[in-house]
Amino acid sequence: MLTLLAFVLALGLLIAVHEYGHYRVAVACGVKVLRFSIGFGKPLLTWRLKGSPTEFVVCALPLGGYVRMLDEREAPVEPAERHLAFNTQPLRSRAAIVAAGPAANLLLAVAIYALVNWTGVDEPKPVLASPSVASLAERAGLVGGEWVSEAAASDTEPTPVGSFEDLRWRLTQNALSGEDMTLWVASEEGGRTRPVRLALSELDVREVDASLFQRIGITGPWTSPVMGDVMEGGAAAAAGLRAGDVVKSVDGLAVGDGQRLRGLIRSAAGLEGQVVEQRWVVERNSQRLELLVRPTPEQHAGAWVGRVGAYIGSAPAMMTVRFGALDGLTQGVVRTAEVSWLTLKMMGRMVIGEASIKNLSGPLTIADYAGKSASLGITSYLLFLALISVSLGVLNLLPLPVLDGGHLMYYLWEGLTGRSVSDVWMERLQRGGVAILMAMMAIALFNDVARLSG
Numbered sequence: 001m002l003t004l005l006a007f008v009l010a011l012g013l014l015i016a017v018h019e020y021g022h023y024r025v026a027v028a029c030g031v032k033v034l035r036f037s038i039g040f041g042k043p044l045l046t047w048r049l050k051g052s053p054t055e056f057v058v059c060a061l062p063l064g065g066y067v068r069m070l071d072e073r074e075a076p077v078e079p080a081e082r083h084l085a086f087n088t089q090p091l092r093s094r095a096a097i098v099a100a101g102p103a104a105n106l107l108l109a110v111a112i113y114a115l116v117n118w119t120g121v122d123e124p125k126p127v128l129a130s131p132s133v134a135s136l137a138e139r140a141g142l143v144g145g146e147w148v149s150e151a152a153a154s155d156t157e158p159t160p161v162g163s164f165e166d167l168r169w170r171l172t173q174n175a176l177s178g179e180d181m182t183l184w185v186a187s188e189e190g191g192r193t194r195p196v197r198l199a200l201s202e203l204d205v206r207e208v209d210a211s212l213f214q215r216i217g218i219t220g221p222w223t224s225p226v227m228g229d230v231m232e233g234g235a236a237a238a239a240g241l242r243a244g245d246v247v248k249s250v251d252g253l254a255v256g257d258g259q260r261l262r263g264l265i266r267s268a269a270g271l272e273g274q275v276v277e278q279r280w281v282v283e284r285n286s287q288r289l290e291l292l293v294r295p296t297p298e299q300h301a302g303a304w305v306g307r308v309g310a311y312i313g314s315a316p317a318m319m320t321v322r323f324g325a326l327d328g329l330t331q332g333v334v335r336t337a338e339v340s341w342l343t344l345k346m347m348g349r350m351v352i353g354e355a356s357i358k359n360l361s362g363p364l365t366i367a368d369y370a371g372k373s374a375s376l377g378i379t380s381y382l383l384f385l386a387l388i389s390v391s392l393g394v395l396n397l398l399p400l401p402v403l404d405g406g407h408l409m410y411y412l413w414e415g416l417t418g419r420s421v422s423d424v425w426m427e428r429l430q431r432g433g434v435a436i437l438m439a440m441m442a443i444a445l446f447n448d449v450a451r452l453s454g
Contacts (some may be wrong), residue, residue: 002278010384011062014105014108015039018396019038022067022104026067029093031097032081033053033067033069034070035066038058038060039058040063041060043060046058061262069085071087098398102397102404107240110336114331120321123165125316128243129144129220129258130257130302131143135215143256144259152182153181162321168213176205176345179200180199180201181197181200183198187361188395200216219259223316224257226244227247228243228307235294235309237310240291241310246447248447251264258313258314263315265306265308267305268295268335269297274297275306278292278294283333336390344394400436401430402437403433412435
């Protein structure tokens, strides 16, 4: 139920903001707006503001919206109202009205990011967990527990790392750009730093998912290798493990953090699901105990992994990231620009075959993320809204005839040549745009089903 409510609220808000952008600029340009609709199909709510010619409607299918303006191309217009029709407006006004929808979505993202920056958000400190086996981080000499103070791409000047999420975002950007990245790390906060170079240019980044960070080797912040809640009937309970036990070693291998311990537990299951009993050394009330643990084999994503039926690792050390009024707004603009550019870059890479079309997501994945973010709290949900708002704004600016970007493409042609696109070419381009958009939607929906069923 939460997933559905979060999805409908997000979609309704983003569509309303997008269409309001079109509506507000159309009214400012002197165009008569006949209907402002959120959704399609049967109207559920209808009202008019006093003195306004616009009918406001909320429809049954909240999968889009539209602003219907007076236009001679759609219906006859009274001579006395011809100056209020969209098609009679100067080119700059028509372009502004069309561009206002995507611009409204991008401005909403700026506002959300700025609000989160002003109120503050709790994020993990930039302390690294044990790197994945054979990853770039492991080959670079990282072992886990390092505090990252600064980072830089290629030969740029290093800048401070604000949190672990800040580090992940930079890694994502540089991996997709194929640029190596240098981290300045220390054994403790404020300690003497040393540079560590990650060869991100060696990665194949056709798909941006959890496996990307596995290959980089930086998958999460550092956590203590302590046992959390132990489930009754699980392997941990059967071995005599208790909440609060600190795991020192498994089969003679030192356990530096929760990430390392989780990896050792998962690796206890072989290719056919057989498990190997492990010898754990734990510290309990200042005493060392040796326990035999036999993880339970489970299938996950087509492979066998070991489970012990307990929460592994403490919560990471957190910090509050907060900005002042001007810095918060500036960071909101910067983050919106970065996400927009990253979105465009990924779309471009998919077009030329350098990125997999599996990166396309549809309504099912968006709904799933909406529910998950809402369950984590208002801040996570707001950040989700900002991300989707940027995506919606950028998507609508693509030069496809059925989108706002396609209409802007027509206006660019008109501005350069002095004449509008002919009706014949308009019809051809519209058909082609619809075909491309339908194909994208089909691929996204297929990816959704494959992702969620997997």
